[in-house]
Amino acid sequence: MDKATTQRIERLVEYISGFDDIQGFVAEAIRAVPRHQFIPDVALATPGDPDQAFIIDRETDPDTWWDTVYSRTPIVTQLDDGDTDIRTRVGAYTSSSSAPSTVAYFLQLLDPEPDDQVLEVGTGTGWTAALLAHLAGPHGSVTSIEIDKIVAEQAAKNLAAAGVRPHVIVGDGADGCPQRAPYDRVHITCGIRTVPYTWIEQCRPGGVVVAPYCPGFGDDHALRLVTLPDGTAIGRFPGYASYMMMRSQRPAPYAPDDGGGRRHPTRVHPRTIGLAPPGADLAMAAITGLYAHISREETRFLTYVLNPADPSQWAVGIHQRGNPDHTVYQMGDRPLWEEVTEAYFRWVGWGEPGRDRFGMTVTPEGQHVWLDTPDHLIGG
Ligand SMILES: C[S@@+](CC[C@H](N)C(=O)[O-])C[C@H]1O[C@@H](n2cnc3c(N)ncnc32)[C@H](O)[C@@H]1O
Secondary structure, three states: OOHHHHHHHHHHHHHHHHHHOOOHHHHHHHHHOOHHHHOOOEEEEOOOOHHHOEEEEOOOOHHHHHHHHOOOOOEEEEEHHHOEOHHHOOOOEEEEEOOHHHHHHHHHHHOOOOOOEEEEEOOOOOHHHHHHHHHHOOOOEEEEEEOOHHHHHHHHHHHHHOOOOOEEEEOOHHHOOHHHOOEEEEEEOOEEOOOOHHHHHOEEEEEEEEEEEOOOEOOOEEEEEEEOOOOOEEEEEEEEOOOOEOHHHOOOOOOOOOOOOEEEEEOOOHHHHHOOOHHHHHHHHHHHOOEEEEEEOOOEEEEEEEOOOOOOOEEEEEEEOOOOOEEEEEEOOOOHHHHHHHHHHHHHHOOOOOHHHEEEEEEOOEEEEEEOOOOOEEEO
16 A cells, blocks of 8 residues: 555544544554545545535546545445436435444444454445454454445445455345344444344344434434343444435435414424434434424424324424414324424423433334333333
8 A cells, every 4th residue: 555545544543533532443444444445436525514515536636536535524425226326416315435433433332353243234335344354354254235236236346356255245134134144243334213123133142233223303323232142132322323224214205394284383492392402302203203304494493293104294393583483383183293392391301311321122022212221111
């Protein structure tokens, strides 16, 4: 490797190490498995809001390409499941090389050991699979599942060029890969609302499953579960995570506006719900099973609440600048606005617990979120 690349890698390792207090084994893997081997010549760098996204092109502007690859930036490699050319920059982000600090953070949570049998869901560019293969060593094994055939084929090429050959499978990662189970570690690199029980079933007792838990209420959360001999798993939400959703768990498309439905005033400012902190997000999602998002307009702040099981049911709380009275529109029988505000105030009543006080238990029957101890269940 040339000196300039080595320096870039060192700067990245230095940044990551300071940012998340990353341990030595992760830094060493990032040095050993250079990210540039997994980034296409043309890709979309996404340092922040979508309007800041820019194309990197190795041929026409190699300096920007190299600087971006060794920066903190997530790099999107596919739009709209491959239906839209990446150069247009506009579309849903559906495959990427995640931000290096996020990759490092999840590897630290997963804590793979030499000789481990590892399952990854969401091969993407193949970089994480290569890092896992490095950490599992020559006597371990990595199975990586990618739902998109073209993405998987490119990842397999990247991996072969980098001299690593984890087992890459095209398929739905929700099914895991029973043929190669049991696993010591299961690493999910796409967002989920529901933990498929197959991952727990295919993990040996004492194994670790990490996943971005994205119930769709404001923040997303890193989830780290440990499997138990009775076939269940239990764990907590140690920190923040943001990932693109697993295909089968993407929220249904919605197109609500404030032009219809039942109209009534609300004493609760829509911002109270829409900008609630992560602990409240976890509680509201678990208690109600709903999801929410906000919209900031020139003169309005809107908090939408939606039912993933029935897109015809939704509510929107609206704050109009300069107006101290707030309005709610609701469609469908279910009083979604009342449900989320009630859940929010339950959370306030518990003393506003932070994300780290919540946990999850997964059984063959489903998942349950709890507060402080596994016997204090608050919802699914
Ligand atoms: C953020 S990218 C993964 C990044 C990747 N680990 C890397 O190191 O480059 C998420 C990937 O998950 C894939 N994916 C989405 N749903 C999936 C599913 N049900 N099964 C397997 N892969 C899935 C997407 O196609 C996408 O490539």
